Each structure stands twice: as C-alpha cells, then as structure tokens.
Amino acid sequence: MKIKEIIVVEGKDDTQAIKKSVDADTIETNGSAISMETIEKIKLAQQVRGVIIFTDPDFPGEKIRKTIAEHVPGCMHAFIDKKFAKRKNGRGLGVEHASREAIREALKEAQTMTEMTDELISKEDLIDAGLIGGPKAKGRRERLGELLKIGYTNGKQLHKRLMMFQITKEDFIEALKCVLQEEKS
Missing domain, CATH: 3.40.50.140 (Rossmann fold)
Structure with missing residues (x-):
C-alpha cells in the first residue's frame, strides 16, 4: 500500500x-x-x-x-x-x-479535521447520552471514538472533535446505539 x-x-x-x-x-x-x-x-x-x-x-x-x-x-x-x-x-x-x-x-x-460553525451535536446531547459525567462515560467515549474513527478524547474534547470531523447527528446516533447495545451484551 x-x-x-x-x-x-x-x-x-x-x-x-x-x-x-x-x-x-x-x-x-x-x-x-x-x-x-x-x-x-x-x-x-x-x-x-x-x-x-x-x-x-x-x-x-x-x-x-x-x-x-x-x-x-x-x-x-x-x-x-x-x-x-x-x-x-x-x-x-x-x-x-x-x-x-x-x-x-x-x-x-x-x-x-475542519472548523465547523454549525453545531450538529450539542454538549447536551453528549450529557444525555452518558458520554460526559457518570461511571460509564469514559468507556463509552472510548468505544464511540473507535466506531467513528476519531480516536479517544476526554469529555471536554469530544464535542470539539465531533464538530471538527463533521460527524453527522445520524452517524453519532448509530454509533451511540452500538455502544449502548454492546453494554447490554
């Protein structure tokens, strides 16, 4: 290659x-x-x-x-x-x-990475998804970063990286569903 x-x-x-x-x-x-x-x-x-x-x-x-x-x-x-x-x-x-x-x-x-002006995913979305704060947040961010191919970030940087990579709300929701489904397994 x-x-x-x-x-x-x-x-x-x-x-x-x-x-x-x-x-x-x-x-x-x-x-x-x-x-x-x-x-x-x-x-x-x-x-x-x-x-x-x-x-x-x-x-x-x-x-x-x-x-x-x-x-x-x-x-x-x-x-x-x-x-x-x-x-x-x-x-x-x-x-x-x-x-x-x-x-x-x-x-x-x-x-x-590009700078984005439109916020596709809000910080509130991240909190609601249990990606910021809470006992499972770190593990969820790690897995979400893997699935979206954006690497691991802390809670503060996750929002910024989602914006910089222009992750759509749909892609975010799909990846989050996978993360939550895997937790149940």
Whole structure:
C-alpha cells in the first residue's frame, strides 16, 4: 500500500513500524516539544504532498497532534485504538507496537479535521447520552471514538472533535446505539 501523504510520527521506532506496514515517507517530531524547524518541515510537506498526523494514543501523542493542527491546518489525522497499540507484554503504548494490519487500517481511515460553525451535536446531547459525567462515560467515549474513527478524547474534547470531523447527528446516533447495545451484551 503506497501512501502519497507524508506521515508525521513521534520517533524512529514509529517510522520503522510504518515502513514495515506501508510504502510511505515520515517526519519524526522526536517528542512532544516540537521545534519550529520541524513545524516548518510539516508545513512544506502539507503544501507539497499533504500530511497525515499519526501519533500514539496517549496524552503526549494528543499534545503533538494538537500542536501540529494549530500550526498546520488541513492535515489528515489517523488514530489507532489503545488496544491495538499495546506491546504484547502489556507495557508500552504506541504506534510502534501496533500490527501491520492495524497501522494500514488506521491510515486508510485517516480524516481531515475542519472548523465547523454549525453545531450538529450539542454538549447536551453528549450529557444525555452518558458520554460526559457518570461511571460509564469514559468507556463509552472510548468505544464511540473507535466506531467513528476519531480516536479517544476526554469529555471536554469530544464535542470539539465531533464538530471538527463533521460527524453527522445520524452517524453519532448509530454509533451511540452500538455502544449502548454492546453494554447490554
């Protein structure tokens, strides 16, 4: 599988995992303190070929994703679920631990975030659905993020990400039905 866009990853182990999975070029951030030199490389990559941000499903990975998105609008985002990004022994979490299949699937599902002015899903909808507050909220958000291919977020960021990925009310309701149905099983 050939990827036209340049994939932004955190480090050299991620680059190795990507190159074993797909034919692609990468830019490494070398951690969450991204230099302006790296930001400039990513800007150029976005202009020339497009960029897919593919960071670890953890706090530093989200910080990197947010920093790049602020400086380089229009990038695509690929997300990998935590369960597919864990080392076999359970220690370590990251793209470098994911299977080739999981990496290919995440890249195939990459989406572009855009700023939206129309609110399709309100914060009240999220509260009513039990996605903010309550004992099951975190698990529900995790599963919803998997189903909608937008990654895991905390309660505060979920609304923003739903808007940025332009998730329709219909798609949201369908995914939520799946989440609630799975809870009953």
